[in-house]
Amino acid sequence: MWMNGLTSRLEDLRSKLPVHRNKTYLKSKEAVPQYLTIHHSGTKTGDAFSFAKYHVNHHGWPGAGYHFVLTGKGLIQWCHNLNVISYHTKGRNRGNIGICLVGEGDFTGLQRKSLLDLSAALCSYYRLPSSAVLGHREHPQQQTVCPSINMKEFRMELSKAVLQKGEQGTLPPVLRKGMRGPAVTLLQKKLRHAGFPLPGYGIDGIFGNETEQAVRNFQKSRKILQDGIAGPVTWSELLSVKPR
Incomplete structure (x- = not known):
């Protein structure tokens, strides 16, 4: 934090x-x-x-x-x-x-x-x-x-x-729908490890509707703002989760 x-x-x-x-x-x-x-x-x-x-x-x-x-x-x-x-x-x-x-x-x-x-x-x-x-x-x-x-x-x-x-180490960048690349791939992997799989498109490095909904579901589970954006608070929560 x-x-x-x-x-x-x-x-x-x-x-x-x-x-x-x-x-x-x-x-x-x-x-x-x-x-x-x-x-x-x-x-x-x-x-x-x-x-x-x-x-x-x-x-x-x-x-x-x-x-x-x-x-x-x-x-x-x-x-x-x-x-x-x-x-x-x-x-x-x-x-x-x-x-x-x-x-x-x-x-x-x-x-x-x-x-x-x-x-x-x-x-x-x-x-x-x-x-x-x-x-x-x-x-x-x-x-x-x-x-x-x-x-x-x-x-x-x-x-x-x-x-x-x-x-000394920083959080990954803020990500939202429409973005793509290695940071999105990392986000998708962290979501899957946290118990929020992406059954339709999987880990494809593209921040689409499915990834946005998975982010919202994760945010809801952690009782943080449900905006579908992977910002600092969401990243901090994701990185603190031990893989299931």
């Missing part, structure tokens, strides 16, 4: 933060996000609890605006499931994971390391390029200096970090 290597710094607050009594955030049906967006809080102090309280009570939002809050001590506070469409980048929230650094630009070394490690973990897991990681101000029609870091330099650092993680 994406949090491997981060657990000592990760504080799971998904069920512990203030939320609105009547409102809830929508959830994306897409298996893979389009962006990671970096923010700063614009405050000297704060944490996921204080930000969630402010967002709910002052803005009337369903909950905290960010998916992650990074404290000065490098703690990674996890606020939402990653498919939650929270409010952090006006007009660009769908498929967008929001990461907030506590501060106004005077970020600590521990914060910067956690930002780099978290971003690299998510990019590696979802197979996102570093160009998918944007500062708040880089999105269209955003009137802000947020997140007060040099994003070009950060993306260069991130590319190196993702490459290093890739050398």
